Amino acid sequence: MIRPLEYCVDKHHIRTSIDTIDNRIVELLALRKSYIDKGKSLDDEQAEEQPPIRNLNNHYGVLAKKFNLPTEFIQSIFQEIEHYIHQDFIAKGYEQQ
Structure with missing residues (x-):
C-alpha cells in the first residue's frame, strides 16, 4: 500500500510505501515490455501505417x-x-x- 506522505508517521510506513512503489515500477516495466512485444509482432503487418x-x-x-x-x-x-x-x-x- 502506498500511504500518502502526510499519513506516514514512522519509518515502517515509508518502507512499505517504497516497497509498493518499487513493485509497481517492476510491474509496469514488465507491462511495457509486453506492449513492445505486441508492437514488434504488428510491425510487419502495419509497417506502412506506422x-x-x-x-x-x-x-x-x-x-x-x-x-x-x-x-x-x-x-x-x-x-x-x-x-x-x-x-x-x-x-x-x-x-x-
Missing part, C-alpha cells in the same frame, strides 16, 4: 521536467530499458534483417 518514430530523448526530457526530475537521469533510465529490450529481442532471434 507514424515516424518520435525523438525519444526529447520525449523523456519532457517527462523529466513534468515530474521535476533531472533530464539526464530519466533519459539514462530509458536508454537502459531500451538497451535491455533490444538485447532481449536479439537473444530471442526477433531482430529483423
Whole structure:
C-alpha cells in the first residue's frame, strides 16, 4: 500500500510505501515490455501505417521536467530499458534483417 506522505508517521510506513512503489515500477516495466512485444509482432503487418518514430530523448526530457526530475537521469533510465529490450529481442532471434 502506498500511504500518502502526510499519513506516514514512522519509518515502517515509508518502507512499505517504497516497497509498493518499487513493485509497481517492476510491474509496469514488465507491462511495457509486453506492449513492445505486441508492437514488434504488428510491425510487419502495419509497417506502412506506422507514424515516424518520435525523438525519444526529447520525449523523456519532457517527462523529466513534468515530474521535476533531472533530464539526464530519466533519459539514462530509458536508454537502459531500451538497451535491455533490444538485447532481449536479439537473444530471442526477433531482430529483423
